Amino acid sequence: MSSVNLVSRIGLGLVFAIVATGGIGPTNAETRLVSNSSAQPVSTKTGPAPTKNSGSVRRKRGGPESSPADKVNATPEGQSDLIKVLQPGSGQKSK
Amino acid sequence: MKQPAANFDEVRRDISALQLYRNARLEFNARIVEASRDKSPEVVGALRSDSTHQLAEFYFLLSGFGIKSVDEFDQLIERHNDYVASLLSDPDKMQRMGLSKDRLLSAIFDGETRPRLLKFWADDPGALDQSTLARFLVAVMSDETARKTVVACGKAGLLERQNSVFRIVLVRSTGLLERVYGQCLRELRLAIQAES
Numbered sequence: 060m061s062s063v064n065l066v067s068r069i070g071l072g073l074v075f076a077i078v079a080t081g082g083i084g085p086t087n088a089e090t091r092l093v094s095n096s097s098a099q100p101v102s103t104k105t106g107p108a109p110t111k112n113s114g115s116v117r118r119k120r121g122g123p124e125s126s127p128a129d130k131v132n133a134t135p136e137g138q139s140d141l142i143k144v145l146q147p148g149s150g151q152k153s154k
Numbered sequence: 155m156k157q158p159a160a161n162f163d164e165v166r167r168d169i170s171a172l173q174l175y176r177n178a179r180l181e182f183n184a185r186i187v188e189a190s191r192d193k194s195p196e197v198v199g200a201l202r203s204d205s206t207h208q209l210a211e212f213y214f215l216l217s218g219f220g221i222k223s224v225d226e227f228d229q230l231i232e233r234h235n236d237y238v239a240s241l242l243s244d245p246d247k248m249q250r251m252g253l254s255k256d257r258l259l260s261a262i263f264d265g266e267t268r269p270r271l272l273k274f275w276a277d278d279p280g281a282l283d284q285s286t287l288a289r290f291l292v293a294v295m296s297d298e299t300a301r302k303t304v305v306a307c308g309k310a311g312l313l314e315r316q317n318s319v320f321r322i323v324l325v326r327s328t329g330l331l332e333r334v335y336g337q338c339l340r341e342l343r344l345a346i347q348a349e350s
Contacts, residue, residue, distance in 0.1 A: 133208055137251050137293035144237050145215040147229065
């Protein structure tokens with residue numbers, strides 16, 4: 060057996076050995092996909108990812124943020140409350 | 155089931171009031187569309203929506219309650235913040251109204267925002283930036299709906315939208331929205347009174 064042939068066979072053998080032990084390959088990729096499935100989409104922007112407030116009441120910067128889930132329909136309750144809030148001297152509280 | 159004559163008469167008046175109420179809303183839509191300088195289907199469709207009617211009601215109330223001075227506007231901000239805080243302590247009501255905690259937190263005017271709003275109002279009473287308008291309307295429409303409605307009303311010439319410092323868009327009513335709303339409401343009230 061020539062030396063070149065021998066090196067090729069050893070190289071191939073090493074590749075198969077790595078795949079068989081799961082060092083690289085579909086199994087690990089699947090694992091990464093599963094573990095990343097609940098992660099936030101990767102942002103291309105620099106800077107820290109936004110996090111939700113927790114604990115104390117604190118307003119987010121930049122005003123109300125819209126999201127696909129942010130669907131607010133006017134209810135009679137909300138419409139009635141708005142009148143009371145706008146009315147001077149009403150001191151509107153949630154009832 | 156046959157109803158007594160007196161009751162039948164009352165029900166007839168109730169139905170008549172309902173028709174007047176529906177017609178008042180149709181009349182509002184018709185007058186607003188008529189006044190619009192943009193008759194494209196997209197804008198006209200937005201003008202006929204519930205959100206435009208709600209926005210008109212907001213400006214009608216702002217005007218009707220006489221909120222003009224900086225002090226009066228500041229008190230409104232205070233009432234709004236108190237209201238949002240009370241909602242945050244009422245999870246059942248939040249759920250009924252479809253409001254999330256994050257959304258309500260974002261609707262509070264904090265110590266950083268408030269002075270800027272008062273300055274805008276002092277310089278130009280009635281002028282609100284778009285995010286402020288969305289905050290006031292937090293209980294009745296999403297901020298995206300508010301934005302789209304303001305844009306449509308701007309195209310129609312019912313609202314003036316003006317770029318201000320720091321890329322803020324200031325919005326002020328031309329007066330037509332609240333005038334038409336008020337007219338239709340008064341006509342409805344008088345018509346119901348005449349019926350009874």
